[in-house]
Amino acid sequence: MNAPLKLWQNPGGLALPAHKETSTQQASRSLSAHQQAPLRIPLLQHAGLKAEAQVQAGEKVYKGQVLARSQGYTALPIHASTSGVITGIEQHPIPHPSGLTDDCLILEPDGDDDWGTQRLPAWPHYTEQNEESLRARIAEAGIVGLGGAVFPTAIKLNVRPEIPVSHLILNGAECEPYISCDDQLMQERAADIIVGAQIMLHILASHAPPSGQTCLVGIEDNKPAAIQAMQAAVKMSGDTRIQIISLPTRYPNGGERQLIHTLTGREVPSAGRPADIGVICHNVATARAIYRAVVLGEPLIDRYVTVTGPGVRHPQNFSVPFGLPISALIEQAGGYTDVAERLLMGGPMMGITLANANIPVVKATNCILLDRAFPQHTVMPCIRCGQCAQVCPASLLPQQLYWHARARDVEQAEKYHVMDCIECGCCEVVCPSHIPLVDYYRFAKDEIKAQREAQQKAAIARERYEMRQARLERLERERAEKLAKHKQALQDKAANKANTASDQNSDKNSKQDAIQAALERAKAKKAQQAQSKPTSPHKQDAS
Amino acid sequence: MLLALLVVGGLALVFGLLLAYAAHRYKVEGDPLVEQLDQCLPQTQCGQCTFPGCRPYAEAIAKGEADINQCPPGGEDTIEALADLMGVEPKPLNAEHGESEEEALVALIDEQTCIGCTLCIQACPVDAIVGAAKHMHTVIADECTGCKLCLPPCPVDCIAMIPAQRGPVDWQWPYPVYTFNITNTHNTTERAA
Numbered sequence: 001m002n003a004p005l006k007l008w009q010n011p012g013g014l015a016l017p018a019h020k021e022t023s024t025q026q027a028s029r030s031l032s033a034h035q036q037a038p039l040r041i042p043l044l045q046h047a048g049l050k051a052e053a054q055v056q057a058g059e060k061v062y063k064g065q066v067l068a069r070s071q072g073y074t075a076l077p078i079h080a081s082t083s084g085v086i087t088g089i090e091q092h093p094i095p096h097p098s099g100l101t102d103d104c105l106i107l108e109p110d111g112d113d114d115w116g117t118q119r120l121p122a123w124p125h126y127t128e129q130n131e132e133s134l135r136a137r138i139a140e141a142g143i144v145g146l147g148g149a150v151f152p153t154a155i156k157l158n159v160r161p162e163i164p165v166s167h168l169i170l171n172g173a174e175c176e177p178y179i180s181c182d183d184q185l186m187q188e189r190a191a192d193i194i195v196g197a198q199i200m201l202h203i204l205a206s207h208a209p210p211s212g213q214t215c216l217v218g219i220e221d222n223k224p225a226a227i228q229a230m231q232a233a234v235k236m237s238g239d240t241r242i243q244i245i246s247l248p249t250r251y252p253n254g255g256e257r258q259l260i261h262t263l264t265g266r267e268v269p270s271a272g273r274p275a276d277i278g279v280i281c282h283n284v285a286t287a288r289a290i291y292r293a294v295v296l297g298e299p300l301i302d303r304y305v306t307v308t309g310p311g312v313r314h315p316q317n318f319s320v321p322f323g324l325p326i327s328a329l330i331e332q333a334g335g336y337t338d339v340a341e342r343l344l345m346g347g348p349m350m351g352i353t354l355a356n357a358n359i360p361v362v363k364a365t366n367c368i369l370l371d372r373a374f375p376q377h378t379v380m381p382c383i384r385c386g387q388c389a390q391v392c393p394a395s396l397l398p399q400q401l402y403w404h405a406r407a408r409d410v411e412q413a414e415k416y417h418v419m420d421c422i423e424c425g426c427c428e429v430v431c432p433s434h435i436p437l438v439d440y441y442r443f444a445k446d447e448i449k450a451q452r453e454a455q456q457k458a459a460i461a462r463e464r465y466e467m468r469q470a471r472l473e474r475l476e477r478e479r480a481e482k483l484a485k486h487k488q489a490l491q492d493k494a495a496n497k498a499n500t501a502s503d504q505n506s507d508k509n510s511k512q513d514a515i516q517a518a519l520e521r522a523k524a525k526k527a528q529q530a531q532s533k534p535t536s537p538h539k540q541d542a543s
Numbered sequence: 544m545l546l547a548l549l550v551v552g553g554l555a556l557v558f559g560l561l562l563a564y565a566a567h568r569y570k571v572e573g574d575p576l577v578e579q580l581d582q583c584l585p586q587t588q589c590g591q592c593t594f595p596g597c598r599p600y601a602e603a604i605a606k607g608e609a610d611i612n613q614c615p616p617g618g619e620d621t622i623e624a625l626a627d628l629m630g631v632e633p634k635p636l637n638a639e640h641g642e643s644e645e646e647a648l649v650a651l652i653d654e655q656t657c658i659g660c661t662l663c664i665q666a667c668p669v670d671a672i673v674g675a676a677k678h679m680h681t682v683i684a685d686e687c688t689g690c691k692l693c694l695p696p697c698p699v700d701c702i703a704m705i706p707a708q709r710g711p712v713d714w715q716w717p718y719p720v721y722t723f724n725i726t727n728t729h730n731t732t733e734r735a736a
Contacts, residue, residue: 044710044711044712050710050712094711096711096714097714097716098711098714100710100711100714102710102711379721408718436719436721439716439719440719442716443715443716443717443718443719445716446715446716447715450713450715453713454585457586458584458585458586459586460686461586461587461588461669461686461688462581462586462597462598464669464670464671464686465586465588465596465597465598465668465669466598467670468668468669468670469596
């Protein structure tokens, strides 16, 4: 095929033990929704506007039916994972670092898994569709980035009109330890992923530079089976635009910015998007979801989830409908072992700790990790060793960020680009003082975001206040004008009266004339009535 | 001697005219300082500073008629920003004007009790209350600045200030809390494993 691609070295990063082989020893298993009743489907599942329920309690829903949606640029619908009855909407803990509860629809499955009439029309010949209708379909199917960021895929497929898209990158790196859902997906559904990539290339075709578009699929070299399967699928498809690239295994090479740099040598600008440098990057699982949404007409209602870690008896991958409780997955994986102490959603580096297993699987759930108890570290003061700066994949100065965040000086942290931190956790791993660095960065980032929001809100309040002031002034002015007018009218009237008084003599004649005329008119009328009396008695009666 | 006087006087005249022209040509409309001060203020329009809104307060500060420590909703950050702009030392909040709130509040109208008198609508500085005479009123929570100006005019006391709703979307990562040299099992430090 093509000449071997030059790979670029990323700064920083770590070689971590992968722990992936345990969960990829057997084929993935599909869990059906009705094994565990009921399903709890959170209304907040993606990075964007929360959806609003479109169904009533007691309503019968079909598989794939839209349960919730809202209007807005970042809004996406949520679909029923299976057929059944909506029994209510309640506050239930959702997988979120806050541990807070949020609105969840409760779906009691009927076991039929019936699509009913709710399925989107299948488009096996997707090339007949234009790019806008394909983007609309991807949004309508509720597809989000399945790598973990859950950002709406249709928006991420948007291009800048002035910047041609030279590369479509599929992210199959899966660099975080333990997680193997993308690995398994590539082994088992390689052909689907390739079609998904072709659909995306079709969408992006009109924005190709003259030199043509390529699709690079980056896979870390610790997944030889996945690389092989994907290469075979590309060969089968005969598509020369798609290249499977084996990447060196190093955490966090699977980060979007890191992967783009590795494959193209281009850096996504701070606060920019990959589209700014002519690259569109999607996860392999997202590509498969696009294939299913477009070619089969199936919305995003399930995903591959890895259940792994020393705390689970039989680590493996499942295809899980959304809304299933995590406890059901653990049960299917043989249950807990004695060392199970901590439950995480995601990997050991970036995952979030969950309070219990009675939390539903959502679009963002790529991995359920049951880990040993946290090693008992003593947090010591920073000794300025600088190891964190050496491993930072974003080339930041973690130490400086730490000092400023610790002092709650978020403006200064922002100057040191804390917003470019990808929260990979490398600095924390190497820190000899075991300082929870990422927690400080997360605090600083959220504080900066909150301040920006407050500023926006203040700007709106200022505008509303000024509008109100302007309105009050206008009303006051109008009132004054009206008053002045009224006054003027009164004055005019008074003046008229005075005029009349002074002109009374001249008026008298005209008045007498008018009286005379009226008298004459009355006389004439009377005469007329007297004449017509005998001829038209009815008229008389009527009058 | 005369020549020198004439030359210097002439130069002064020329430059004077030039400056006069420049002052006229590049005249700044309004007072930029007021604009900058207004940017620092929280825009709650609550009037706790004794001025009828944030902009009047900014104007008063610019004129030197008001002190920089009269804004309770802005708190310390606002005082610092104002001090920075005015070139003075920051000082603690003047307690006469009230205390800064721990958390953001929004007004909530008890719609059962509301009699539809429209007094709160007239009091709201940012038009965040909707309703009509003898019809129920309601607060647009997103637009409410929490100024509490709607509370006193209400004849039936049906308005309450409640903490602004905080769901997972606007939840913030807390400041990490741990102690040096003490074994830490705080869950947020687990990623270091």
